[in-house]
Amino acid sequence: xLKTKDLGYWYQTANEPLFKNVNLEFETGQSYAILGHSxxxxxxxxxxxxxxxxxxxxxxxxxxxxxxQIGLTAYRRHHVAIVFQAYNLFTYMSPLNNLMTxxxxxxxxxxxxxxxxxxxxxxxxxxxDQMTRNVQRLSGGQQQRVAIARxxxxxxxxxxxxxxxxxxxxxxxxxxIAQFQKIAHDQHKCVIIxxxxxxxxxxxxxxxxLENKQFKALDPA
Numbered sequence: 001x002l003k004t005k006d007l008g009y010w011y012q013t014a015n016e017p018l019f020k021n022v023n024l025e026f027e028t029g030q031s032y033a034i035l036g037h038s039x040x041x042x043x044x045x046x047x048x049x050x051x052x053x054x055x056x057x058x059x060x061x062x063x064x065x066x067x068x069q070i071g072l073t074a075y076r077r078h079h080v081a082i083v084f085q086a087y088n089l090f091t092y093m094s095p096l097n098n099l100m101t102x103x104x105x106x107x108x109x110x111x112x113x114x115x116x117x118x119x120x121x122x123x124x125x126x127x128x129d130q131m132t133r134n135v136q137r138l139s140g141g142q143q144q145r146v147a148i149a150r151x152x153x154x155x156x157x158x159x160x161x162x163x164x165x166x167x168x169x170x171x172x173x174x175x176x177i178a179q180f181q182k183i184a185h186d187q188h189k190c191v192i193i194x195x196x197x198x199x200x201x202x203x204x205x206x207x208x209x210l211e212n213k214q215f216k217a218l219d220p221a
Contacts, residue, residue, distance in 0.1 A: 001063060001190055002026040002049060002158060008057030009044055018044055019213045020057065028157055031184040031191040033201035035218075036210035042194045043162055045210065049192065050082050050160045051075040062158070077106055081151035083161035087143045089135045095121055095146040096131040099153045108154045120149045124179060141172035148179050152187065159183055161193045165200055177203045 007022035008014070018041030026032055026049075036042045047053040049060060051072045060067045067075050082088075089098050099117040103110055110116040121131050124145040135143055144164060151159045161180065165173040177193075177200055184191040184205070193204060201207045207218040 001028050003061045004049070004058065005061065006058035007048070007055050007060065009041065009048065010056055014056065017056075017213055019210065019215070022058070022215055024208070024215060026158075026190050026192060028190045029184060029188045030206060031181055031204040032193065033204040033207045034192065034194045034210060034215075035196065035198065035201050035207060038196065040210045041213075042196075042210055046160050046162050046192070046194045049158075050080050052082075079156055080158045080160060081154050081156040083144075083147050083151060083159065083164050085163040085166045087135075087147045089143060089146060089150075091134075091136050093135065094132045095126055095135055095138070095149070098135060098146060099150055102150045103153050106154045106156070110153065117149075117153055120152050121146070124149050125175075140167050141169070141175070144168060144172070144176055145179065148176065148183070152183060157189050159189050159191045161191070163195055164193060165195065165197065173197075173200065180204075 004022050004024045008017050008020040010017040034042050034045065048055050051067055062070065062079060070079070090101060093101065096117055099120065100114065118131060126142060126145060126149070130138060130142065135146060138146065165176055168176060180191050180193060181203065183189050193200070195201055208215045209218055
């Protein structure tokens with residue numbers, strides 16, 4: 001599905017890259033974790049596969065079409081859903097309106113279907129009374145579940161998450177990762193999670209560690 005071909009990125013010069021010659025493949029129906037210390041380039045890599053930035057070398061393809069060919073705006077709107085550590089919800093809206101707006105913006109197949117949005121929120125433990133209150137009145141774990149619900153409501157086949165459990169306690173962390181696994185396995189989407197937590201990575205189907213400017217596949221536990 002998603003492939004990187006000789007991918008490289010640097011800030012100043014090519015002699016000091018964050019990473020180089022990266023060749024990875026990510027398939028639908030699978031979850032992936034990207035591990036690495038702070039400053040190694042994990043979030044930068046995520047921004048590239050999410051279409052938020054462009055590589056300095058190499059290319060990224062989706063179903064054998066380069067992101068440049070698709071167009072980054074079209075790619076972000078129709079092909080990828082992003083879950084940020086800070087949630088990035090519409091803070092003046094309710095959870096329900098967040099989902100409805102996201103489906104409308106991306107022209108999702110269920111756009112305008114309130115019952116569909118409500119069911120997704122219910123499945124993630126957001127009650128009827130919570131669906132219609134301002135998202136800022138929800139806990140951090142609840143807001144993160146709303147952010148995940150937004151990705152489920154849209155049609156994007158690629159879901160990328162930047163440290164999605166960084167602000168959560170242990171119980172909420174387990175619940176959130178379980179939902180990402182459901183997105184991958186039940187909705188047959190490709191889920192890529194950047195994390196510094198080995199316990200979180202261990203729950204994914206595949207793990208890569210970014211170190212010494214390269215991505216190393218880790219053997220399953």
